[in-house]
Amino acid sequence: MQRQLGTADRAARFYDQQVRSQLTSEMREFIGRQAMVFLATADAHGECDASFRAGPPGFVHVIDDRTLAYPEFRGNGVLASAGNMIENPHLGMLFVDFTHHHVGLHVNGVAHVYRDADLRGIHPGLPTDLAPGRSPEIWVHLTVEEAYIHCSKYIPHLEPAPRPATHELARPKDADYFTKPRMPQWASRP
Template sequence: MIFPPPSTGSAGEHRLQQQLGTAERAARFYDQQVRPHLTDEMREFIGCQSMVFLATADSHGECDASFRAGPPGFVHVIDYRTLAYPEFRGNGVLASAGNMIENPHLGMLFVDFTHHHVGLHVNGVARLYDDAELRRFHPGLPTDVAPGRGPQLWVHVTVQEAYIHCSKYIPHLEPAPRPLGHDPARPKDADYFTKRRTAVWSGLS
């Protein structure tokens, strides 16, 4: 029987692998794909991405999934073990950042939907900094991540593991053309999931 090193994967993973007979296949994946740092290819991939999905949890294990987007490279690769990305002003809830204060473990998923159709998982430990504080440690941070918008905070991520998300079930998406004007039938964001749809939207309910 092949067993991965104890530091690779969770106890729950290994329990299910034994139960479902996938331990040897999982061990090969851990050995061949999971890295404790970013490779050159991973760094290049992150530098081209314009979106990332986030997973956080508070101190009680209550989870939150979120999404960040920006110009390609808005998640800045500092080195093989370090990433940073800006938190801009949003709805004021700060759910992801609030979770990081209680529980610094962060999961990130980068997905290329339009070119190579592959994903990259990055798991690590997050720490929050204000802009001036992080620039004292890393003066090479970009200053024009989003023109006209300054970050409220930076999320500094110490990478613990990184590995591929295979392309098998990643859909191919085409970038949508930018609309010429606002669709009057579309509710405002604040009303989108909270108010009764007009007749135009009744077919979706």
């Protein structure tokens, strides 16, 4: 594709100047500030899945310049991302700063899924207070293969807002959101 569109030289410069085989200190600090990450996985047949994880800043724990770990808490039981990682351990992570520097960081590597106690046995310094009253069921441990910038050109500026209590939301429950007909009071408000 690069040859067809005439971008091979530009791409070669990008690989040479931007793509790293390990996290720089600036990348580690950036990850430590992030409260969300987008995940890209695929199963053994190449069927893709995109997902999102969030937590307090630093919930994706930087173990060292080649290793990250993040917790998985009890969810809907589907385990699409973790299931894909068992079949195909390649994981893509995209961290985006929407509020301050408007820049992103791609981190790609090989993931392994561990039970909480097993990974804590290997890395006892994992955080314990990520979600009050909840413990991770599993952890995803990523061995970094490459990390590189996602430029700021099209990253929108977003302002953090307080999250309303569930009973204050004028919308259906999550399980019904995309499956039930819309009522007029659920329509978006200007």
